[in-house]
Amino acid sequence: MLKNKYIRSSVLIAAGSLLSVSFYAFIAVKRDIIPFDLERVSRVTGKSISGETLPNPNRTNELYNVGGTDLGIAWKMGNGKVGFFFGDTYGTDFKVVNEGGPGSAGDWRSNVLGLSSDKNLADGLTFDDMVVHQIVPSPHIIDGTGSHTTIPTAAIHAAGADYVHYMDVRKWGGIGSWTTNYSGLYKSTDNGQNWAKCNEVRFGSLSSFAQVAYAKKNGFVYMIGTVPGRWGSAHLARFKEADILKQDAYEYWNNTKGWVKNEENSADVIIDAPLGELSLAFNKKFKRWIITYLNEKKAEIVLRDAENINGPWSAEKTLAKATDYPGLYGAFMHPASENSDELYFLMSMWKPYNVFLMKARLKFAD
Template sequence: MIHSKPWKTCAVVLSLGAAVHTGEARALTPTNVTKVARVTGATPSGEFLPNPNQTHTNYEVMGTDLGILWDKGGGEIFALFGDTFGHGWCGNGGCGGGWRSNVLAKSSDRTLADGLTFSTMIQDTSRHAKELLYSKKIDNDEITVIPTAGVTVGSRHYIHYMSVRHWGDPGKWDTNYAGIAYSDDNGQNWVKHASARWQNNAARTNPFQMAAFVKNGGYVYLYATPNGRFGNVYLARVLEGALLNINDYRYWDGNGWSASQAAAAPVVMGIAGELSVDYHTGFNRFLMTYLNEHRQAVVMRDAATPTGPWSGEKILAAGTSFPGLYNAFIHPWSLSGADMYFVTSQWTPYNTFLMRATLTDDAFSDNLLSEPGFETQAATPVMAPWWLVGNGGVDRGVGQARTGRNEGFVRYNSGWNALKQSVAVQPHTDYTLRGWVRTSANSTEGYFGARGVGNGPIVGEVPFGSLTNYSQLTVTFNSGPNSILEVYGGIWAKNGDTWMQLDDVSLTRGANLVGQGGFEQQPGATATSPWYVEGKGGVDRGLGFTRSGANNGWVRNDVPGWNALKQEVAVTPNTQYTLSAWVKTSNTLNEGYFGARMLRGGPILNELKLTQPLGGYTQLSVRFNSGANHSVEIFAGVWANNGDTWLQADDFVMTRD
């Protein structure tokens, strides 16, 4: 990319040890990060890294960035780069002569311990890497076209790219649109599809301008951010065969999949730039990496399912060790063992490098909060991803932490003083927040809890007074309509100099995986996300037909055929689950079913068959194994074979055994 120099310094945390735990999806953390080899450019004096590609002489690639990697089939990967310079390169960042907006390499190298060796690069003349996607190279019109992701489906290859209008301040740029290009000749030539595009808006805030692709379960998942490096992460998906059909994309709205892009809700809170997402088959976890400018580091998150919940950030590589680092594109062939390889860029010397991290079990497990113990905070008062209201900071190595070396604190003689962090959540879902708090003896009014963004409504909190020793506080709450929440711990200083210390904070999702299992949050009589209906059905709102609460779901028909309430639920592969719900039916029922199956009408995983009417609410329960799936479809329905037939259902619960 041609853009301003990024940050210079930040913190890094390293630890040792690793093991691959197959079968169970465990939370992970990266450790022991090392630079393995140079991928592009010439070796400067004093550098002793392997440099297998010698791209400066072999392909006139003297300076470049990115290095997006994906399996292209045929025993090769593609390695896709951004703004590239040859003879006349300025030698310090993205500038100079021989400019191509994007170039592409191939590799069949599976021995990554000594570097990433190219088979070749796509060339337009001998020993000259070809520009794949044309750009106007006119500032405030289209200054460049930068690739952000790649994927292969069958024999067709796809590139997600952004049309950059203007480079702005460090980490900021404007795009015209994002689009998809494709190649049917093994990457030699590419076509920008005319309608497979996400147009940016006048405010330059469209959330689908930079992307990462992941294939899973017959879909291509598209993780995306707005232009620049300061947005949240959003998610869409499309069937593998429909990548170029923009109207076929469905957007994650926090509960389910919507046809409306405007309904998209974050799956991860930024600050995020240059995404990479892939699936680790050894650990059964999805991995996400990106640059967080505020933390001045490339970070990693992980999740058991594509929609999350995603863990908090863990530092993968940082500027103190690798100055000017700004991406980490995961190598798809390094995702079965403990060692994960990835390609990174450094602004100076504006080239790319292969790096390695060892993945180990995360002591904080499925914690959704980043920096829970404040251990990788760079320096007081640097707080990201936490932020401060009032006065406070981070105690670093002063012997006041509950565990580790650091803890957060607030301290002042008046007013509200608090530590806060934003987190993406699923609406209308149960969560548990925990943290360890200690205060001064004169503290009389403190609060620990969660609320809507911008000091929005409180969804749960616990008050506390003076806590002379670290005490664990616990808040269980429902997220309500929110897809983003602020967690906080703070005190009102009313008695002179007053302080609070906070450490080891965690947020975890409740056990029930069914969204809106009691239908209480459904806005109308028509079932909406996350519920959907096959045949005829909807929601009874306040009609007195429920098992509990005000609402229930229903299906009813007097025409022969299948009628069902359905919901897609994210699961961990090869895991046992129990699904239950309360159901009653008309006395005409003679064939009904309750259970779980694979998506899109796939095989049944397990079900109960109903052959007799249920005159009153009766709890039904089935156990099933998720198999190789990351999502399943749960259902309760009837065949209307005997005249007017109906089913009512309420209080769905699905838990991992």
């Protein structure tokens, strides 16, 4: 896994006369993880459009009243299935419009949930079912004075329950920018069928954890977060699985002090801006942390890796480009990728306003 380099040195030793002694110093040089062979495997949501040849196993517009939606935040649930949280969702009357997005479609729900036991993703991702009522409620106050919508940002199974972290969006702004009222958690104890608000956890409108990604390792849930929007830097926190609802037990990474308990403002930057729609996993095959996200400035979905969660993180590696997939965003890794050199992730595209399953191969750089 490490590339070995040897450096030849010459040392002069005085022992009655000068002798030249040669030796080799062993240096282990970390190699970055490189994605390659990107392909679009299937459509995950919505109706196939004219000329599209991708598999569309879910036909969500017909079967679940989901014509247009985005995101697809994936996590391994307690019952072994994989859950997928989607964002603003619209009904069967959804039509692709030139400017992208939902257009004038009806039956607006801020979030819905897909459930899947599909373990063979090579031919596409198939749902067992969907929970298509709005899970995290919003009154949809669209004049900028209240809750416009409630968007999932991450999900995790911890301490015997499934949790979703969401942001309560106050107002959409310019490209990649928005403001929130707060961010919080909802919880399900019946495999995603019903959800209840967790009043114990709340992040403020300017919090560096307004949007997050979760991953578990060694009894901890690690949480990398940003401020609202796609232009912030990344910050790190962790908590024991059993403490997910004890916000005062959360620890935040400070580059000088290390882990600092219950001091959110002590969290230092671990990855420089800009990051949007984060996804985090520990890959057991490569023994590396992997993070994927949208770099809005580059208009690319990118990947970084690190041996340690607090870094240093590698340089960005391109996963997908907007020049190939216009209006792309989101890069939510499927849990099946956590012990593999095949990286499956869910990618949204703004104009069709739907979600697609993507696949890339991973390798260490030569």
